[in-house]
Amino acid sequence: MVKDGKGPEGITILSRERGKPLAWDVTVQDTFADAHVINSAREAGAAAEHAAINKYSCLMNSHIFYPVVIETAKTWHHQAVELVKEIGKRTTNITGDERERDLLLVPTDVWT
Numbered sequence: 001m002v003k004d005g006k007g008p009e010g011i012t013i014l015s016r017e018r019g020k021p022l023a024w025d026v027t028v029q030d031t032f033a034d035a036h037v038i039n040s041a042r043e044a045g046a047a048a049e050h051a052a053i054n055k056y057s058c059l060m061n062s063h064i065f066y067p068v069v070i071e072t073a074k075t076w077h078h079q080a081v082e083l084v085k086e087i088g089k090r091t092t093n094i095t096g097d098e099r100e101r102d103l104l105l106v107p108t109d110v111w112t
Helices: 037-042 046-059 078-097 100-106
Strands: 010-015 020-029 063-073
Touching: 020 046, 046 063, 046 078, 063 078, 078 100
Parallel strands: 020 063
Antiparallel strands: 010 020
16 A cells, blocks of 8 residues: 555556566656645656655565656656556567557657
């Protein structure tokens, strides 16, 4: 369970690495919220990093955990990018399409 009493968004059934299951959870942080604006002004991704450390720290010992934290200013937590790149790499291995990873990382405003 994460600190708010909820479980992660998803978890693998089979162990991924080091005998632990892979888990992930998605959260969106408001970059410009009063609690984050000062740190966000100093460093891009500060709100995402804060959420990854504070919300998910209790899962780190029992899972290979990827916090999928995205800020409203479109900054992704570095572990979210790692997970999406890995999914894209594995999808490319299946389909042979080298664009798989890049299509997963395309900003959504491109589609609107």
